[in-house]
Each structure stands twice: as structure tokens, then as C-alpha cells.
Amino acid sequence: MTEELIDHLSRDLRPARKGAVAGRLAAALVVGLAVALAGVALSLGLRPDLARATADRMFWMKLAYAGAYAAVGLFCVERLARPVGAAGSRLRWLVAPALVIVLIAILQLARAPAAQVRHLVMGDSAMICPWIIAATSAPLLIALIWAVRGLAPTRLRLAGALVGLTAGGFGAVIYCLHCPEVGAPFVAIWYSLGILLPCAIGALAGPRLLRW
Amino acid sequence: METSDAELKVLMIAALDGDGGAYRALLGDLRLRLAAYFGQRLRRDPDDVEDLVQDTLIAIHTRRATYDRGQSLTPWVYAIARYKLIDHYRRSGRRVFVPLDDAAGELRVADQSAVADARRDVEKALASLPKRTRALLRDLKIDELSVAETAARAGMSEGAVKVAAHRGLRALIDRFAGPGTSHD
Numbered sequence: 001m002t003e004e005l006i007d008h009l010s011r012d013l014r015p016a017r018k019g020a021v022a023g024r025l026a027a028a029l030v031v032g033l034a035v036a037l038a039g040v041a042l043s044l045g046l047r048p049d050l051a052r053a054t055a056d057r058m059f060w061m062k063l064a065y066a067g068a069y070a071a072v073g074l075f076c077v078e079r080l081a082r083p084v085g086a087a088g089s090r091l092r093w094l095v096a097p098a099l100v101i102v103l104i105a106i107l108q109l110a111r112a113p114a115a116q117v118r119h120l121v122m123g124d125s126a127m128i129c130p131w132i133i134a135a136t137s138a139p140l141l142i143a144l145i146w147a148v149r150g151l152a153p154t155r156l157r158l159a160g161a162l163v164g165l166t167a168g169g170f171g172a173v174i175y176c177l178h179c180p181e182v183g184a185p186f187v188a189i190w191y192s193l194g195i196l197l198p199c200a201i202g203a204l205a206g207p208r209l210l211r212w
Numbered sequence: 213m214e215t216s217d218a219e220l221k222v223l224m225i226a227a228l229d230g231d232g233g234a235y236r237a238l239l240g241d242l243r244l245r246l247a248a249y250f251g252q253r254l255r256r257d258p259d260d261v262e263d264l265v266q267d268t269l270i271a272i273h274t275r276r277a278t279y280d281r282g283q284s285l286t287p288w289v290y291a292i293a294r295y296k297l298i299d300h301y302r303r304s305g306r307r308v309f310v311p312l313d314d315a316a317g318e319l320r321v322a323d324q325s326a327v328a329d330a331r332r333d334v335e336k337a338l339a340s341l342p343k344r345t346r347a348l349l350r351d352l353k354i355d356e357l358s359v360a361e362t363a364a365r366a367g368m369s370e371g372a373v374k375v376a377a378h379r380g381l382r383a384l385i386d387r388f389a390g391p392g393t394s395h396d
Contacts, residue, residue: 005266006239009273015230020277082278083291152275154295211299212275 021081021151025074028147029170032140036174040136044178058182061104065187066172068097069195073166077144080159081151087162094165098192105185120183126190129179133194134201137164137171141198149210160206161199168195215241221285228276239269242289249293260300268296337384345380352377 017023040046053059072093079087112120123129144163153159172191181187220238227235246268250261271292279288338346344366351362352373363373 002243002262002266005269006236010232010236010239013227013230013232013235016228016277082280084287152278154291
């Protein structure tokens with residue numbers, strides 16, 4: 001029986017595509033990002049002062065923070081989507097963006113006049129920001145789960161968490177194009193929560209949805 | 213006789229480029245390794261071993277593009293085998309502890325299947341008890357609830373729980389430790 005199986009598998013063997021892991025992840029990202037961007041642009045609208053905002057340091061800081069999680073997350077997912085998948089050395093990078101943003105937030109708070117502290121932390125959208133980031137990341141989460149389950153993850157909960165984190169990071173990047181907030185403390189708290197939400201969903205759903 | 217990882221890797225890379233002969237040789241070798249791997253862990257069931265070997269060969273085939281040519285091959289193969297083994301345990305209704313970090317994948321798998329073996333033995337033993345007693349022992353000894361919590365769950369007094377649990381344990385000892393070890 002096993003003999004026949006081996007016969008069957010090795011007959012008509014087609015060459016395997018090189019870069020299949022990267023290719024599949026990239027395809028998922030393109031689709032997920034397009035849907036997320038369309039969603040934000042159509043429902044919330046991009047910030048009207050987007051062109052001017054790009055001159056603002058805070059705009060780039062937000063983008064860098066979100067982008068860092070998107071990038072590090074993706075870097076880990078690339079490993080976790082394969083068998084073996086000890087992503088330990090890559091996972092370590094996850095703490096870096098959080099440390100940096102907390103540091104910037106503390107500096108900003110220390111320098112701010114007392115009257116501004118509340119605004120730096122809460123902005124005008126603290127209560128909706130994490131939810132919108134999570135919603136924005138939904139199409140990315142779905143696309144990446146599709147991509148990863150077609151590869152060969154073996155540590156499903158961890159892979160799910162990192163897929164969620166990556167989706168959250170990309171979702172937050174897209175949301176930056178709408179969000180007018182300027183406080184580093186705001187980003188450190190509410191953006192982080194928005195990124196952690198899909199991360200938690202991924203961890204919960206991973207063992208079920210990533211099975212193959 | 214034992215093929216080295218480097219030799220297998222050469223076969224794998226040739227196979228990835230479409231060489232059916234190399235692939236056949238590779239799968240033929242892996243088949244034996246996998247049979248040994250699963251055989252060690254599922255002593256009781258030769259059919260299961262054969263099924264798992266085939267499942268794993270198919271998984272290796274369909275997921276072969278996830279092999280990173282820069283890495284060695286056998287850890288990749290064993291990671292798939294372990295995944296299939298855990299999946300097998302899971303499907304047969306056992307909860308399995310999956311270690312978070314496993315640099316030495318193959319060694320950890322041994323521990324893990326020992327855990328699963330132990331758990332299976334416990335389940336078997338418990339199955340010989342009446343349902344109510346089984347639930348009590350599970351709460352008390354496996355989930356490590358307090359007597360009070362267990363009593364509240366079962367809707368019994370604490371005294372009754374203690375007595376019933378004691379009887380249940382005694383029954384298990386009598387049954388599995390054999391005659392002569394009983395304290396009565």
C-alpha cells in the first residue's frame with residue numbers, strides 16, 4: 001500500500017515552485033491590503049490633510065510603529081508557516097517597537113504641560129481607535145490565515161497569534177491614513193490595543209483555522 | 213546503510229526540481245524512518261502506524277514547497293511527522309501537551325508521547341469506575357480542585373466526597389495493583 005503510494009507520488013512529479021512561502025504570503029497581503037484600504041477610504045475617508053500630514057513627524061512615527069509590527073510579524077510568520085518553525089530568534093524582535101514607542105511616549109509626557117497630558121493619552125478617538133484598527137485588519141487576518149493554512153504551520157496557536165499580529169500591524173498602517181491623532185502615548189496605548197486584538201483572535205482561532 | 217541527512221537533502225533538492233527517481237528513493241528511505249518513529253510511539257497499533265506513515269508521506273508531498281533548501285531536511289520531516297502524530301492523538305480524543313519551544317524536536321516528541329501514554333493509561337483505569345466516582349476523581353486528582361470545590365460541583369457534602377473518592381481510589385488500587393497490595 002505504502003509502496004503504491006510512493007509510486008503514485010513520484011510518478012509525474014512536477015518541480016516545486018521556489019519561493020512558494022513568500023509568494024503565497026505576498027498574494028494574501030496584496031488582497032488583504034487592497035480590501036482594508038478600500039474599506040477605510042470608503043467608510044472613514046482618508047484624512048483630508050494627508051499631504052500636509054506627511055510633513056509631520058508624528059505621522060511617520062505612527063506609521064513606523066504600525067509598520068514595525070507588520071514587518072516583524074510577517075518575518076515571524078514566514079518562519080512559523082513552515083514545519084520546524086522555531087521562530088525564537090525572530091520573536092525577540094517583537095519587543096523592540098513597543099520599547100521605542102513607550103520611551104517616546106514617556107519623553108513626550110514629561111515635556112508636556114499638565115493641561116495637555118490628557119489629550120496626549122486620550123486624543124479624540126481613544127475609545128474607537130482599537131476597534132477600528134481591529135476591523136481594518138480583518139481582511140488581512142482572513143487573507144493571511146488562508147495563506148498560512150495552505151503552507152505547513154505546526155505550532156498553530158503561536159502561528160495564529162503572529163498572523164493576527166501581522167494583520168493588526170498592517171491594519172494599523174492603513175488606519176494611519178485616516179487617523180488624525182498626534183500623541184505618542186495615544187499610539188502606545190490605543191494602537192497597541194488595536195494590534196493586540198487581532199493577535200488575540202489569531203491565537204484563539206489558530207488551532208482550529210490553521211489545521212491542515 | 214543509514215543515509216545521512218546531507219544525502220537525503222540532495223535527493224530532496226533534486227526532487228523539488230522535478231526528479232522523480234530521486235523522489236522515489238527519498239520517500240522509500242523516509243518511509244522506513246517514519247515507520248520506526250511512529251512504531252516507537254504507537255506500539256499497540258500497526259494499522260495506525262501504517263496510516264500515519266502514509267499521511268505523513270502525503271503531507272511531505274503536498275507541502276514540499278515549504279521546505280527551505282538552506283536548512284537540513286530531517287528536522288523538517290520530523291516536524292511534519294510530529295504534527296501528524298499530535299493530530300492523530302487529538303482526533304482519538306486525547307489532550308496532548310505540545311511543547312512551545314523544541315530545538316531538539318525528536319527528543320521532545322519522545323517525552324510527549326510518554327505523557328500521552330500515561331494519560332491514556334489513566335483514562336483506561338478511570339473508565340473502570342462508575343461515572344460519578346470517575347468525575348470526582350477527575351476533579352480532585354487530575355484537575356486538582358479542592359474537596360470543597362469538588363463537593364460543590366457534584367452537589368455532595370464534603371464528607372461524602374472524601375468517602376467516595378477514597379473508595380474509588382481503593383477500587384483502582386485493588387484492580388490495577390493486583391491482589392496482595394491491598395491494605396485491607
